[in-house]
Amino acid sequence: MSTVRLSTTSYVVLGLIALRGPSTSYDLKRAIGRSVGYFWNFPHAQLYSEPKRLEEAGLLELDEEDFGRRRKTYSITDAGLAAQRAWLAEPVNAHFELRDVAEIKLFFNELAGPEDIARLAKDQITQHERRIAEYEQMRQRFGDVPDVATRMITLELGLEMEHTALAFWRRVSARIESGEFPTAEGRPQR
């Protein structure tokens, strides 16, 4: 039990175990895939190393099967819960971070042909429609399960972001149809 530096990812693990109760890394992986993963993604390998660290720090408790698969189940300790609560009480000074390749390409539209941008917009529309359907399905499935209903609130934001982006790309698409984007040719570079 030593002190370690906790990252946001640590708190995702801690919080999820606090909410779900005792969980294996694999449990977490799946749980994250349909919740927090949408606004904080990271490789699943970390879900095996991170709990180990947290256990060594005394924030999680390990229970290992002594037969068969020897699954490792982690549960939260009082110290862990305290740490999580303290973190939740800390102010967040950060703005969200976005990583969007599509926007980069759009930004560079002067270097591309209009047909590239048209394709880009079309693909993005599909992406966002798909994502909206995904979210909508979740909402229907869990929207009225009382136990998780209050977790669903982030879904609302996700959904609204999607609709905003979708509307944007639809507009881009329309503007191209009407020939509004200039061609790459005829523009000097350097």
Add this chain to the structure above:
Amino acid sequence: MSTVRLSTTSYVVLGLIALRGPSTSYDLKRAIGRSVGYFWNFPHAQLYSEPKRLEEAGLLELDEEDFGRRRKTYSITDAGLAAQRAWLAEPVNAHFELRDVAEIKLFFNELAGPEDIARLAKDQITQHERRIAEYEQMRQRFGDVPDVATRMITLELGLEMEHTALAFWRRVSARIESGEFPTAEGRPQR
């Protein structure tokens, strides 16, 4: 001149040099700070190593001052421009990625007190208002400069995302005022 693996960051560098003309790493740093940085951020140190790589790959051309500060100025080669165009023509199959600590904390609201969430919402409102003001100022400053006007399009999406998020957090804030969020106490964990 060897073949290297190009990352999105490489194309940001390439594209920016194509748009702006010959640039130093420091130029790029500043340019990114007020444009692409908003949807593709990375440490500025990479702006010193990346162009070097790209130069070795024959996609950039190096011109070094032979006096004083010995600034290194990079310009794009034909091969570089071709690579950039090819990339722009490639389909984007990825959805944007969001990293948002505030949403994580909101997701874990059951473990926190309502006053924590109130604080969180309040802070986020400030964050987004600030960012909106920032964007708005840019729009006013560059909105009608013909040379950059077409780059401004991503600003629109940024602005709309901000407004969506702002509205969301305002609603969260209102819902707390009306005592809608449950307290952490009284909920079992594990």
Add this chain to the structure above:
DNA sequence: TCCAGACCGTCTGTTTCAGACGGTCTGGAG
């Protein structure tokens, strides 16, 4: 009995990362 497919975990080399650090130049106050 056997196999497909889900379940579960580890490992590896490469990138990315934050951010401390250090040097250089310019304008203007004294």
Add this chain to the structure above:
DNA sequence: CTCCAGACCGTCTGAAACAGACGGTCTGGA
């Protein structure tokens, strides 16, 4: 003319994060 603040500019380092290949295990049903 000298000196200093503040902008300008670049490098380096150890620690984290990363993708994703790989390998093993279990269960149901053909």
